[in-house]
Amino acid sequence: MNLSYWELKNWFTNVDYTIVGSGIVGLHAALRLRENFPNSKILILEKGMLPQGASTKNAGFACFGSISEIIDDLKSHTEEEVVTLIEKRWKGLQLLRKRLGDKAIDFKPYGGYELFLKADENSYNNCLQKIPFINDILNPLFKANVFAKEIDSFQFSSIHEYLIFNPFEAQIDTGNMMHELMKNAISENILILNQQIVTGYLDKEKHVEVALNDFNFITKKLLFATNGFASTLTNSDVKPARAQVLITEPIENLDIKGTFHLDEGYYYFRNIGNRILLGGGRNLDFETENTSEFGQTQLVQTKLEQLLKEVILPTRDFKIAHRWSGIMGVGTTKNPIVNQLSENVYCGVRLGGMGVAIGSIIGTELADLI
Structure with a gap:
């Protein structure tokens, strides 16, 4: 990939936490990580122009069933x-x-x-x-x-x-909710890169090597917040x-x-x-x-x-x-999945159509696994 020195240095070097998915869960996880680790470098990768799943496409129901x-x-x-x-x-x-x-x-x-x-x-x-x-x-x-x-x-x-x-x-x-969440993330110096597809990863005990379409980079921790798209890389139910x-x-x-x-x-x-x-x-x-x-x-x-x-x-x-x-x-139950997949890899997925209600707390719980 034709990345400059500046691009590599500012976005892909010394990354502490990489979150896959910039929806409700991913942004709340990033904001919680910022609270817990004020000086860390946090990167969010999103495969769509906007959050790809349901975070910007739902009906806007603040409901619980x-x-x-x-x-x-x-x-x-x-x-x-x-x-x-x-x-x-x-x-x-x-x-x-x-x-x-x-x-x-x-x-x-x-x-x-x-x-x-x-x-x-x-x-x-x-x-x-x-x-x-x-x-x-x-x-x-x-x-x-x-x-x-x-x-x-x-x-x-x-x-x-x-x-x-x-x-x-x-x-x-x-739309207002997601716009406000994104503004909060940017104001907290959380980096968001869109149209970046994670094709694989390898947990090497001390860090994780993350593969994108064109190149690989290193992150200390990797968090998946991809909900409906989670099974491909996390093997979750x-x-x-x-x-x-x-x-x-x-x-x-x-x-x-x-x-x-x-x-x-x-x-x-x-x-x-x-x-x-x-x-x-x-x-x-x-x-x-x-x-x-x-x-x-x-x-x-x-x-x-x-x-x-x-x-x-x-x-x-x-x-x-x-x-x-x-x-x-x-999934087979409506209970969300928030767990550790390996030494440095975590996921918070399966929101069961209740992302507006439960996404904020699942993102928080995902970050708190670390």
Whole structure:
């Protein structure tokens, strides 16, 4: 690679900590390392022009799980595991707010709602019935009831009479959040290089040799914060999961405010000003959507537009302004992976679609492994 002496000296010489991935986890890990090691040289490598996975592509939900999602998690996790995971998500949101400030991330505590299609009778009745139980197990954490049934006041269609409301849920501006995190990192003399693909590494006990496309360099410690892309280099139990999203053009006199969940969290929507952002649908075809390739499919996009027309905006005209996708990291459980891979190599991955909530605390825990 045609690097000058100056480039090698300032960016690739005497590197103490190299972080792969400049998303929520990677930036929080870097900021935590700066707190712990004020005089260290910290380098972040990002393969995209911007964070490649979901950190700048998510829906901006400051949430910790809808009631149907929590009930479903209890089928495959112990009660203690589920409560611990929710606590970690909740504490992660508070850490994010404390670090960046509510104004910077446009934090809006409108609350969150879960709605149930008329055809979804069993889940609806089950969730209503289990509200007292879920509130009881979460009360030690929130010191209040988290979920309550509430009459639909948004004029949705083809749904059951009651929504389930969560006053602790909010929305943020994802772009503002990541912009602020990047500004914090730069102000702390953390180096960020984009469009750098790590192709391999070798832990040599006293340091790690990191291979990029065109050359190798030495770092004392290597940290992976690549979430949905983690399995390639870390061999972790993480599968990529694509999330498809769309947003409407502005809608006059839109009176929908909040974050909304449908079908165990597989669909989600919110207002952004007077627009509607809607995403989800990977449960329509898990095999196709368990991919690290960005893009949209006709199957999912048709379903999203159907939900807009028939459920969310049944009496309103709308136009789709933009579509995109992001890559999450999922696995056999929803517990994140934060561990040491070898003498000088670490990873913090598998956020289970909850990166906004849990990313800050996973990044902190990743840095604290050192």
